[in-house]
Amino acid sequence: MIYKENVFRERKSTEKKSKILIAVILNLFIVVLQIIFGLYSNSVSLITDAVHNFQDVLSLIVALVAVYAISRKPSFEMTYGFLKAEAMASFVNNLVLLFTLIFISYEAVVRFINPEEVKSFYVIVFGFLAFVINLFSALILKTHHHHDHDDHHHEDINIKAAYLHLLSDALLSLAVVVGGVFMYLFSIYWIDPVLSLIFVGYIIKEVFKGLKESYSILMEAVPKNIDLESLIQDIEKNFPHIVEIHDIHVWRLSSSDTYLTAHIVLDDLAYFEELLEDLEVYLKNKGINHITIQPETFNKKCEVLH
Numbered sequence: 001m002i003y004k005e006n007v008f009r010e011r012k013s014t015e016k017k018s019k020i021l022i023a024v025i026l027n028l029f030i031v032v033l034q035i036i037f038g039l040y041s042n043s044v045s046l047i048t049d050a051v052h053n054f055q056d057v058l059s060l061i062v063a064l065v066a067v068y069a070i071s072r073k074p075s076f077e078m079t080y081g082f083l084k085a086e087a088m089a090s091f092v093n094n095l096v097l098l099f100t101l102i103f104i105s106y107e108a109v110v111r112f113i114n115p116e117e118v119k120s121f122y123v124i125v126f127g128f129l130a131f132v133i134n135l136f137s138a139l140i141l142k143t144h145h146h147h148d149h150d151d152h153h154h155e156d157i158n159i160k161a162a163y164l165h166l167l168s169d170a171l172l173s174l175a176v177v178v179g180g181v182f183m184y185l186f187s188i189y190w191i192d193p194v195l196s197l198i199f200v201g202y203i204i205k206e207v208f209k210g211l212k213e214s215y216s217i218l219m220e221a222v223p224k225n226i227d228l229e230s231l232i233q234d235i236e237k238n239f240p241h242i243v244e245i246h247d248i249h250v251w252r253l254s255s256s257d258t259y260l261t262a263h264i265v266l267d268d269l270a271y272f273e274e275l276l277e278d279l280e281v282y283l284k285n286k287g288i289n290h291i292t293i294q295p296e297t298f299n300k301k302c303e304v305l306h
Contacts, residue, residue, distance in 0.1 A: 020064045023137040023166070027057045030130045037126050041119035044108050045195040049130060049176045051100055052169050052203050056134070058093040059165045065089045083253040087217035094210040101207065105200050111193035118192050123180035127173050134170035138163050165206075172199055213255075220251035223258055225287060239279060241271045247302065250288065259290040265301055 034050035037043075065085050074081040141163040179195045182188055222228050232245050244265035252258050260283060266272060272295045283291055296302065 017064065017067055019140050020060050020067070020162070023140055023162070024057055024060045024064070026133050026137050027053055027060065027166075030126075030133045031057060034126050034130060037122045041122040042116055043118045043120075043123045043180075043192050044104065044111050045176055045179055045192045045199065046123050046126060048104050048108070048196040048199045048203075049127065049169075049173055051097070051104060052172055052199060053130060053134070055093075055097055055203060055206070056137075056162070056165045056169050058090075058097070059162045062086055062090045062093065063162045080253055083257050084218065086254045087214040090210055091214035091218060094207045094214065097207050098204070098211070101200050101204050104196065108193040108196040108200065112190055112197070115189040115193070117187075118183055118189050120180045120183035123192075124177055124184060127176035127180055130173035131170050131177060134166050134173055138166035138170060141166065168202075172202070175199075217252050217254065222250045223252050223287075226250055226258075231286065235279070235282070238282065239275060241266050241268065241275055243267050243298075244301075247294075257290065258288045259292075260288045261292040261294075263294045263296055263302060265296045265298060269295055269297060 031050050031053045034046050034053065038046035038050060068082075068085075072082045175195060175198075179191045182191055216224070228248070228250060231250075232248065235245060236242055242264050246263050246265075248260070248262040250258065250260045266275070276293060276295075279293065280291055294302075
C-alpha cells in the first residue's frame, strides 16, 4: 500500500503578501508616532487610537499568517499543515490587547476625574495622519479582487476582515481629530479621556469577538453557522438510503476550513459510491469542504459510539 501525502494546491499569493506587508508597515509607523506624541502631548485618546491601530496591525498579521499557513505543505508530522496558526495568532493577539485596554481604561478614568492639559495640536496632526494612512491601507486591500477557488477565498476572508478593521479605525482617528479641535479651540480637556473610554468600549467588543472565534477554532467546536442536529435530520431526509448516522464531528481548523467525519449506516452498501458523491456536493453547499465518511451496515458497525 502506498501512502499519498496530503497535498494542497500551490497558492499564487505574492501580490496579496505585498499588499498586506505595505499596510502593516504603514500602520506600524503611525502606531509608533501616535504613542510617542500621545505621551508627549499628554493625550490618552491618541494613545488609545494607537492601540486600535495596533489591533489593525495584528489583524493584518493574522491575515498574512493565513496566507503563509495555507501554502505550507502538510507532512507526516503535521498532517494538517499549519492551518491552526491563524487561530493561535488571533487568540494570543486579542488576549494581549484585552489587558492593554484594561490599563488604558484605568488611565482614562483617572484623567476624567482629574483632567490634565493636552497639547491638542499634536492630537489633531497625528490623528489626521492616522486617518489618512488607515484609509489608504484600506484602499490597498480593497483593490484585491475575490477569486473563485476555495483556497483564494480562504485568504479573502481574512483580508476582508483586515479591510473592515482599517476602515473602522479611520473613522475613530477622525473622531480623535474632532476631539483635538474642540480641545484646541475651547480647552475642554475632559473630552480626551471620554473619547478614550468610548474607543475602549468599541475595541473591547471586537476583542471579545475575536477571542471567542479563535477559541472556538482551537477547541474544535462546531462552527456557529452549522446546526448539527438540523444537519443530521436534513441528511437523513434527503438521503433515504442512510438509516442511521453516528460518530459525527464537525470542526474548523481555520476561518474557512471546515471538516466533517461521520459513520453512516446504509440499508445497502451498493448505493455508497453514488451516495458519497451526492453527499459531498450537499455538504460542500453547507460550507463543509473536508469530508470523511465511513459506511456501515446494521450487521457490521462500530460498537463504540461517540
